[in-house]
Amino acid sequence: MLSDIYHTHGYFCASHPWEIIIGSVTVTTCLLSVSLFTAGSRICGWNYVCENDKEEEGSDLMILTVTRCLAVMYLYLQFRNIRQLGSKYLLGISGSLMIISSFVLTAVIVKVFGGNISGLGEALPFFLLLVDLSKACALAQYALKSKTQEEVQTNIAEGISSIGPAITLDSICEVLVIGVGTLSDVKQLDSMCCYGCLSVVAHYLAFMVFYPACLSLIIQITRTRNNGRPLLQLQQLARVLEKEEEKKPNPVIQHIKMIMSAGLMIVHIHSRFITEEGEKSRFSSLLTTTEMLERDRQPEMPLVQFYLLRLLTHHIDYTFMFVLAVFLTVKYVFYDDHIEEELTRKLEEASQTRRRELSDSLRDGTSQTTESMDNIVQSQDETDFKQKNTVSFTQPTETIEFKFSIGDDSDSEEEDKSSDKGVQTENKMSHYKPLQRLPSLQPPRSMEQCLEILNSDGGPSLLTDEEIISLVKSRHIPAYKLEIMLNDFERGVVIRREMLLNTLKQSSVLDNLPYSDYAYEYVNGACCENVIGYMPVPVGVAGPLLLNGKLFHVPMATTEGCLVASTNRGCKALEQSGGVTSVVINDGMTRAPVVRFSSAKRASEVKKWLEDKDNQNKVKESFDTTSRFARLTSLHIVQAGKLLYIRFIAVTGDAMGMNMLSKGSEKALAMLSLEFADMEILSLSGNFCTDKKAAAVNWLEGRGKSVVCEAVIPAHIVEKLLKTTVQTLVDLNISKNLVGSAMAGSIGGYNAHAANIVTAIFIATGQVKKL
CATH class of the missing domain: 3.30.70.420 (Hydroxymethylglutaryl-CoA reductase, class I/II, NAD/NADP-binding domain)
Structure with missing residues (x-):
C-alpha cells in the first residue's frame, strides 16, 4: 500500500517534469519575494538590530569558520568519489541540483515562518554535512537503465517506491535526533539545530518532488538531441550504478530506526507539551517573537550594497569559505584528470596481462588453459567495474571498443555511426604478424637433388621452402599431404600459404589470418583439409541455465552481436521462474x-x-x-x-x-x-x-x-526482466511464429530463431573430444 503511493507520486513527477519544475520555481520565487505570515523581511544589520552581533567574535568565529570549511571539503570529497565511478559531470550535476534546490527551499521555509534568513549561516555546516549524494545516485540508476522515455518514467516511479520509504524514515530520524538540540537552554545551539531540522525537511522535499522531475527532463532532452537513443555516457553510467539496485535496506536497521524514532517522539512530546504546557513552542519562539518587533529600524543603504560591504568587512569567515569553495571547484574541474588517467592506465595493463596469460595457456594445453581462464575470469571480475566506465569517459590514443556485455539485462541497442558497412570485420588492433618471406642464401637445387634429399634420412628438413614448393608444383609432393610429408604441421601450413600468395594479386590478403601456435595435429585427417590458418572466434557464456534441477553454463562461439546477451537474459528469466524441465521422448x-x-x-x-x-x-x-x-x-x-x-x-x-x-x-x-x-x-x-x-x-x-521442454514464466518476470507483457508475447507468437512461418512455408518448428544458438554452441564445444 505504502509503496503504491510512492510509485504513483514518482510517476506523476517523472511524467510531468515541466509542470513540477515551473511550479516549484514559481512558488519558491513568490515565497522569497513576499512573506505570507509576516509583515516584512528582517535582515540582521540592515533593517533589524541583532543582540548577538558581538557574540560571534573570538573563539566562536574561529570554530564556525573551521566547521564551515570542513563541511565544504567534505562536499568536495563526495563529488570526487563520484568522479571515481567514471562520471565527471552527470552525477555532479545531479548532486548540485539537490544541494541548490534544498538550500533554496530551506530559505523559503524559514521565510514562511517569519524567521531570519541570515541565521542560515550558522546552520550551513549542518546542511552540507547532511548531504548524501548516494541517494541521488541510486535514483539516477533506475532512470539511466531505461531504453525509452516511457521506461524512464516507469523506472523513476519504481525507484521512488523502492527507496522512498527508507529515505522518509531516515529523514524522520534525522529531524528527531537534531531536534533534541532545540530542547537545550543554549540559544546558539537551539538556533543551529532548528535550522538543521529545516534543512533535512527541505532536502527531503527537494529529493521527492523536484529532483525526479529534473532527472526525467534531463534524460528526455539528451534523447531528443540524440535522435531518441540514449547517450553512450548514460548507458555506461547506468552500468556503473548497476550494483546500487541490489543494495536493499537492512530490515534490522529499519526496525531499529523505527524504535529509536518512537522513543525520540516520546521525548519531544514530554518536553514540549507536558513539562512546558501552556508555553509557546520553542520552535516558533526561535523563529519569531514579539521582542523582534521592537528592534526594527530603517535601512541606511540598498540591500545589495549592504551584502557586499558586509562580505568584505565583517564576515571574513564567509569570504574565506567562498575562496576555498572556488579553489576546490577549479581543482575538481581542471586538475583532477589524473584519476581517470590512472584508471585508464590500470585498465590497459590488466587487458595486456590477460592477453599474455591467455596466449601462454593456449600453448601449455587444455588443463592449464582451464586454470588460466579461471584466473582471467577472476581478474575480469575485479576490474570489470572500472573497465566499463573508464573506457567511455576517457580518450586514450588507442582504446578497445566494447559493443556489448554479457549479464547486462538492459541490453544496449546503440548503433555505431562511425561505419556504414553491413558487416564490420575490420581488425583495428592486429596482433598477428604477416608471413615473412626470407630470401634463401643459396639458389634452389636441381629437381634430382631435391628428390634425392627428400628420400634420404634427413628428408624435408634439409630442403628449403622454395625447393619444397617446386616439388609440389612438379607433383612429387601432393599439396594436401604437405603436413605429413614434412612431418611439421605448422611448416606445411606456412608453405601452403606461400603457394597461395604466389597466385594472388595482393600479397597482404592473409596478413590478418593467424596460423602459428595451433595444434594442427588434431586437424589433419579429422576436420579440415588444405589448412592455411585458423579464425579465432570469441566464446561467450550464457547462464546459468537451471535445467532439471541443475545449473549449466552454456558456452557460445559467435560473431553475432547480442546473441549471447539475449540468450543469457532468457536463461536468467528461466532461472528466476524455477527452471526448465526436459524429457527425451x-x-x-x-x-x-x-x-x-x-x-x-x-x-x-x-x-x-x-x-x-x-x-x-x-x-x-x-x-x-x-x-x-x-x-x-x-x-x-x-x-x-x-x-x-x-x-x-x-x-x-x-x-x-x-x-x-x-x-x-x-x-x-x-x-x-x-x-x-x-x-x-x-x-x-x-x-x-x-x-x-x-x-x-x-x-x-x-x-x-x-526433446520436450517445459517452463512457466510468471507475468512479473516477463514485465520486469523481458520488458514486455504476457499478452504481447502471445500475440507476437501467433502473428509471427505461427502465421508468419506458415506464410513462408517453413518446415519444422515455427520459432523465431534457433539455428544460430545451436550453431554457436556446436562451434564452442565441438562434437568429438580429442584434446
Missing part, C-alpha cells in the same frame, strides 16, 4: 542408403522382406557389430519405382553418431548383398536421412534426439 540418428533393383516388383519384394521382424534382427546383428555404442532400433523403408530407400534408425549414445550410422549401414548393405545379389547400391546416403537440410521426414519421424 525419442532418440534415433538416421542414415538412408538408396539401392536399385531390376524392377519395381523386385524392389517391393525386398521391402516386404525387410519389414519382417526376424529379418530385421538379422540386419541388426550385422549393423551392431561395427560399434560399441551404435545400436539399430528400427528400419523405415520407402519405395519409388525400382528405387528402395532404407532408413536405418539407431541410438548412438552421447555422440551425434553420423560416422557410426554410415559404418553400420555399409555393413548391413553388405549383408543384404549376399541375400539379394541383384541389388545395386547407388549411394550410402539417398537424401532420405535427411542430413544437413530441412525435410518434412525429420519433423514427422524425428532425427537424433527429440
Whole structure:
C-alpha cells in the first residue's frame, strides 16, 4: 500500500517534469519575494538590530569558520568519489541540483515562518554535512537503465517506491535526533539545530518532488538531441550504478530506526507539551517573537550594497569559505584528470596481462588453459567495474571498443555511426604478424637433388621452402599431404600459404589470418583439409541455465552481436521462474542408403522382406557389430519405382553418431548383398536421412534426439526482466511464429530463431573430444 503511493507520486513527477519544475520555481520565487505570515523581511544589520552581533567574535568565529570549511571539503570529497565511478559531470550535476534546490527551499521555509534568513549561516555546516549524494545516485540508476522515455518514467516511479520509504524514515530520524538540540537552554545551539531540522525537511522535499522531475527532463532532452537513443555516457553510467539496485535496506536497521524514532517522539512530546504546557513552542519562539518587533529600524543603504560591504568587512569567515569553495571547484574541474588517467592506465595493463596469460595457456594445453581462464575470469571480475566506465569517459590514443556485455539485462541497442558497412570485420588492433618471406642464401637445387634429399634420412628438413614448393608444383609432393610429408604441421601450413600468395594479386590478403601456435595435429585427417590458418572466434557464456534441477553454463562461439546477451537474459528469466524441465521422448540418428533393383516388383519384394521382424534382427546383428555404442532400433523403408530407400534408425549414445550410422549401414548393405545379389547400391546416403537440410521426414519421424521442454514464466518476470507483457508475447507468437512461418512455408518448428544458438554452441564445444 505504502509503496503504491510512492510509485504513483514518482510517476506523476517523472511524467510531468515541466509542470513540477515551473511550479516549484514559481512558488519558491513568490515565497522569497513576499512573506505570507509576516509583515516584512528582517535582515540582521540592515533593517533589524541583532543582540548577538558581538557574540560571534573570538573563539566562536574561529570554530564556525573551521566547521564551515570542513563541511565544504567534505562536499568536495563526495563529488570526487563520484568522479571515481567514471562520471565527471552527470552525477555532479545531479548532486548540485539537490544541494541548490534544498538550500533554496530551506530559505523559503524559514521565510514562511517569519524567521531570519541570515541565521542560515550558522546552520550551513549542518546542511552540507547532511548531504548524501548516494541517494541521488541510486535514483539516477533506475532512470539511466531505461531504453525509452516511457521506461524512464516507469523506472523513476519504481525507484521512488523502492527507496522512498527508507529515505522518509531516515529523514524522520534525522529531524528527531537534531531536534533534541532545540530542547537545550543554549540559544546558539537551539538556533543551529532548528535550522538543521529545516534543512533535512527541505532536502527531503527537494529529493521527492523536484529532483525526479529534473532527472526525467534531463534524460528526455539528451534523447531528443540524440535522435531518441540514449547517450553512450548514460548507458555506461547506468552500468556503473548497476550494483546500487541490489543494495536493499537492512530490515534490522529499519526496525531499529523505527524504535529509536518512537522513543525520540516520546521525548519531544514530554518536553514540549507536558513539562512546558501552556508555553509557546520553542520552535516558533526561535523563529519569531514579539521582542523582534521592537528592534526594527530603517535601512541606511540598498540591500545589495549592504551584502557586499558586509562580505568584505565583517564576515571574513564567509569570504574565506567562498575562496576555498572556488579553489576546490577549479581543482575538481581542471586538475583532477589524473584519476581517470590512472584508471585508464590500470585498465590497459590488466587487458595486456590477460592477453599474455591467455596466449601462454593456449600453448601449455587444455588443463592449464582451464586454470588460466579461471584466473582471467577472476581478474575480469575485479576490474570489470572500472573497465566499463573508464573506457567511455576517457580518450586514450588507442582504446578497445566494447559493443556489448554479457549479464547486462538492459541490453544496449546503440548503433555505431562511425561505419556504414553491413558487416564490420575490420581488425583495428592486429596482433598477428604477416608471413615473412626470407630470401634463401643459396639458389634452389636441381629437381634430382631435391628428390634425392627428400628420400634420404634427413628428408624435408634439409630442403628449403622454395625447393619444397617446386616439388609440389612438379607433383612429387601432393599439396594436401604437405603436413605429413614434412612431418611439421605448422611448416606445411606456412608453405601452403606461400603457394597461395604466389597466385594472388595482393600479397597482404592473409596478413590478418593467424596460423602459428595451433595444434594442427588434431586437424589433419579429422576436420579440415588444405589448412592455411585458423579464425579465432570469441566464446561467450550464457547462464546459468537451471535445467532439471541443475545449473549449466552454456558456452557460445559467435560473431553475432547480442546473441549471447539475449540468450543469457532468457536463461536468467528461466532461472528466476524455477527452471526448465526436459524429457527425451525419442532418440534415433538416421542414415538412408538408396539401392536399385531390376524392377519395381523386385524392389517391393525386398521391402516386404525387410519389414519382417526376424529379418530385421538379422540386419541388426550385422549393423551392431561395427560399434560399441551404435545400436539399430528400427528400419523405415520407402519405395519409388525400382528405387528402395532404407532408413536405418539407431541410438548412438552421447555422440551425434553420423560416422557410426554410415559404418553400420555399409555393413548391413553388405549383408543384404549376399541375400539379394541383384541389388545395386547407388549411394550410402539417398537424401532420405535427411542430413544437413530441412525435410518434412525429420519433423514427422524425428532425427537424433527429440526433446520436450517445459517452463512457466510468471507475468512479473516477463514485465520486469523481458520488458514486455504476457499478452504481447502471445500475440507476437501467433502473428509471427505461427502465421508468419506458415506464410513462408517453413518446415519444422515455427520459432523465431534457433539455428544460430545451436550453431554457436556446436562451434564452442565441438562434437568429438580429442584434446
